[in-house]
Amino acid sequence: MHHVDAADPVGRGSSAASVAPAASAASNAPAAAQIGQKPTRYRWVVMGLIFLIWAIACADRANFGIALPYMKKEYGITNTEAGLIVSLFSFAYGLVQIPVGLMYKRLSEKTTGILFSVFMLLTSLFTGLMGTTSSVLLLQLYRVGLGLSEGPLGIGCTNVINRWFPPEEKGTATGLWIAASKLGPLIVPTVCIIVIQLWGWREIFYVFAVPGIFLAILWFFLVTNSPSENRFCNEAERRYITQDVAAGPATATASSRAHVGAQVTPMPWLDGINRTRRVPRLETLRQVFTSWNVIGVAIGYGCMIGISNIFMSWIPTYLVTVKGFASVKMGFLASAPFIGAVAGNMLGGVISDRLLGGRRKPMMLLGALGTALMTLLLVEAPDSVLYLGAMLMLSGLMLGIGFAGYSAYPMGLATKATYPAAFGIVNSLGQIGGACAPLAVGMLLDRYDWSSVFLYMVGTSLLCLALLLSVVEPITVRKAGEEA
Numbered sequence: 105m106h107h108v109d110a111a112d113p114v115g116r117g118s119s120a121a122s123v124a125p126a127a128s129a130a131s132n133a134p135a136a137a138q139i140g141q142k143p144t145r146y147r148w149v150v151m152g153l154i155f156l157i158w159a160i161a162c163a164d165r166a167n168f169g170i171a172l173p174y175m176k177k178e179y180g181i182t183n184t185e186a187g188l189i190v191s192l193f194s195f196a197y198g199l200v201q202i203p204v205g206l207m208y209k210r211l212s213e214k215t216t217g218i219l220f221s222v223f224m225l226l227t228s229l230f231t232g233l234m235g236t237t238s239s240v241l242l243l244q245l246y247r248v249g250l251g252l253s254e255g256p257l258g259i260g261c262t263n264v265i266n267r268w269f270p271p272e273e274k275g276t277a278t279g280l281w282i283a284a285s286k287l288g289p290l291i292v293p294t295v296c297i298i299v300i301q302l303w304g305w306r307e308i309f310y311v312f313a314v315p316g317i318f319l320a321i322l323w324f325f326l327v328t329n330s331p332s333e334n335r336f337c338n339e340a341e342r343r344y345i346t347q348d349v350a351a352g353p354a355t356a357t358a359s360s361r362a363h364v365g366a367q368v369t370p371m372p373w374l375d376g377i378n379r380t381r382r383v384p385r386l387e388t389l390r391q392v393f394t395s396w397n398v399i400g401v402a403i404g405y406g407c408m409i410g411i412s413n414i415f416m417s418w419i420p421t422y423l424v425t426v427k428g429f430a431s432v433k434m435g436f437l438a439s440a441p442f443i444g445a446v447a448g449n450m451l452g453g454v455i456s457d458r459l460l461g462g463r464r465k466p467m468m469l470l471g472a473l474g475t476a477l478m479t480l481l482l483v484e485a486p487d488s489v490l491y492l493g494a495m496l497m498l499s500g501l502m503l504g505i506g507f508a509g510y511s512a513y514p515m516g517l518a519t520k521a522t523y524p525a526a527f528g529i530v531n532s533l534g535q536i537g538g539a540c541a542p543l544a545v546g547m548l549l550d551r552y553d554w555s556s557v558f559l560y561m562v563g564t565s566l567l568c569l570a571l572l573l574s575v576v577e578p579i580t581v582r583k584a585g586e587e588a
Contacts, residue, residue, distance in 0.1 A: 141338060141339065143340035143343075146337045147273075147345065150264065153323055153326065155280055155284040155287075156319055157261070157319045158284040158285055159287045160315045161254050161257050163288030163291065163312055164231040164316065165288075166288055166416045167231075167308050167312050168247070168417065169419075170292060170300075171308055171309075173420065175305070183547075183550045187542045187543040187547065188244075189244055189247055190542035190543070190546075191542045192244055192248050194538050195248075195251065195536060196255065197535045198255070198535030200251075200256060200532075201531040202525070203528075204256040205259055205529070205531075206528070208259055208263055220260040221320045221321070221324040222320075223255075228317045230246050230253055231313040231316070232310055232313035233249070234247075235309035258531055259531060261281055265278055266515055268331055269345065270344060272457055273457070274515055275457035275464070275512050276450075278453055278508045278512045279450050279508035282449040282507040282511065283446045283449035283450045285507075286446045286504060287442070287446055289439075289442045290442035290446060293439050296435075299311055371460075378577040379573075380577040380579060383517070385518060385519050386398075386517050386526060387519055387522060389522065389525055392522050395517065397517060399529065400572070400575040402530040402532070403533055403534075404468070404472070404567075404569075405533070405538075406535070406538050407537060408510070408565075409541075410538040410542075410564055411475060411541065411565065412503060412538070414541050414542060414545055414557070415499070415500070418545050420434055423438060423492075426554055427492070436493070437489065437492055440493045440497045441500030444504060447504070448500065448501040448507070449507055449508055452507065452509065456509060462516065463577055464512050467509050468506035469569065469573070470505060470506060471502055471503060472566070472569040472572060473502075473569055474503075476562050476566050478499035479499055479561040480559075482499070513530075541560075
């Protein structure tokens with residue numbers, strides 16, 4: 105006979121059975137609430153800070169081009185020596201990319217977040233030091249220091265984008281990041297001319313050093329390396345970012361479903377040219393370092409960065425010494441390539457995401473071909489502000505329209521763990537290749553004229569086009585449970 109305790113009129117067995125469902129329901133309540141909650145959009149606040157920081161960082165490297173004619177006059181340096189000083193930044197920047205990519209892979213997310221702020225502070229420090237130089241040797245040393253300090257920022261930005269954005273937004277976010285790299289050089293000529301007229305060329309570097317310090321402090325307090333540890337990002341947004349469809353209808357958005365479909369929807373004519381293939385993700389460092397897709401894109405990226413570096417560092421000198429334009433016209437025309445590039449960067453990322461189903465190569469191919477055509481039209485260009493402005497702007501547009509693809513392309517090949525190393529290779533070879541361009545321009549100018557410089561830009565654009573045709577457009581095959 106079953107004994108019923110007086111204190112437990114329904115019996116222990118029935119009590120346990122009734123308490124268990126209640127406990128289960130209580131534990132599931134927060135999960136249910138999370139499923140129904142509206143996602144925050146804090147990732148776009150993070151993107152805003154990335155945009156500002158990268159714009160300032162790229163302005164810190166671009167202001168040297170405006171000061172260069174004054175430095176050449178004060179120090180009596182040749183074109184080749186000037187090209188070497190410009191290139192030292194990119195060599196240093198490129199050399200740290202692979203070590204920094206490995207560092208981001210191995211260190212904890214909290215540590216990498218702190219290091220990002222430290223490198224931003226160092227970038228501002230070396231920018232300010234450029235104004236204190238008293239010799240060519242110090243100019244060279246500070247340019248190397250700037251490259252070593254700014255190098256980790258690029259990988260840091262793309263690593264945060266890769267972790268903070270879902271697949272259908274990565275191209276757009278990367279396009280905004282790349283657009284920031286052109287916004288910096290866009291505002292540099294105007295600001296520099298004002299500063300030079302008020303004070304002198306040295307004060308350029310003091311003025312540009314200040315914003316980076318402020319932004320480094322903001323980043324330290326507001327941004328983490330991933331959304332999982334950020335107090336301003338709620339669980340619904342985290343699930344949306346990771347595309348956790350199992351979490352419920354609130355996170356399985358129509359846009360994410362459309363994007364997944366778009367990634368595998370055939371575009372026969374385009375996929376034939378594009379060499380679209382299903383490929384497994386690169387899960388190990390050996391796979392990353394031996395992938396021709398990564399290396400080929402990296403070398404092509406170096407060709408395009410080289411052209412961007414020429415626009416940034418040498419075009420102001422061309423406009424003043426060859427075309428004889430005064431500072432106001434020079435400032436406007438020196439900005440023209442970057443007006444086009446900002447538009448191209450954002451346009452390329454949106455088209456890649458929204459119209460091409462995440463395909464990156466078409467915009468990269470268009471950018472290389474278009475840049476070759478536009479720079480060809482600069483050979484023996486007339487002394488017309490209208491013509492030069494139009495050609496420089498269109499050159500920047502074509503250059504910029506494919507730039508986002510070089511950063512987003514490795515996201516489609518590598519896992520989130522190996523992406524920093526993959527992008528490190530792309531950025532390292534890209535920056536080292538780009539570093540050769542300003543030096544090559546200096547050597548060409550000491551022997552030939554500016555026609556040879558523009559033909560050099562045409563040749564490197566066509567080389568990039570050939571390299572891009574040799575790599576595949578990846579449709580990645582993911583393992584079950586792997587994050588996008």
